[in-house]
Amino acid sequence: xxxxxQRLVLVGGALGALGIGAWLILxxxxxxxxxxxxxxxxxxxxxxxxxxxRLGGMVEKGSLRRAAGDAAVSFLVxxxxxxxxxxxxxxxxxxxxxxxxxxxxxxxxADGVFIADEVLAKHDENYMPPEAAFALRxxxxxxx
Numbered sequence: 805x806x807x808x809x810q811r812l813v814l815v816g817g818a819l820g821a822l823g824i825g826a827w828l829i830l831x832x833x834x835x836x837x838x839x840x841x842x843x844x845x846x847x848x849x850x851x852x853x854x855x856x857x858r859l860g861g862m863v864e865k866g867s868l869r870r871a872a873g874d875a876a877v878s879f880l881v882x883x884x885x886x887x888x889x890x891x892x893x894x895x896x897x898x899x900x901x902x903x904x905x906x907x908x909x910x911x912x913x914a915d916g917v918f919i920a921d922e923v924l925a926k927h928d929e930n931y932m933p934p935e936a937a938f939a940l941r942x943x944x945x946x947x948x
Contacts (some may be wrong), residue, residue, distance in 0.1 A: 842939040883943035892920040899925040
């Protein structure tokens with residue numbers, strides 16, 4: 805009887821430890837999860853406030869502004885329906901160009917400007933992340 809109770813306590817403790825470990829892993833995963841949004845979704849207010857996310861679309865032609873003597877830049881990202889201003893401090897990727905695809909990671913500021921921590925440009929003429937291509941097609945379809 806005593807051995808049976810010890811075995812039951814041991815199995816219960818192991819299951820409890822496994823449950824706590826799974827909960828910690830899921831909590832860490834949820835914290836590091838970064839979703840992708842389009843400018844139309846940002847303008848509609850469907851983005852997490854205070855949490856990082858990715859903004860993707862095309863860099864609007866003629867929108868790139870550089871601060872004199874500083875590494876600060878701003879530009880507009882569009883999905884051909886809506887636009888969002890992006891502010892970034894740092895060196896832009898070599899492939900970054902107006903009229904080309906871009907994905908920025910950061911947070912939405914209180915003034916509606918997206919504060920980017922990282923800017924990624926597509927690596928060749930034929931590639932665009934599938935979710936960005938889908939979002940652009942959907943935004944164009946909705947704009948018609």
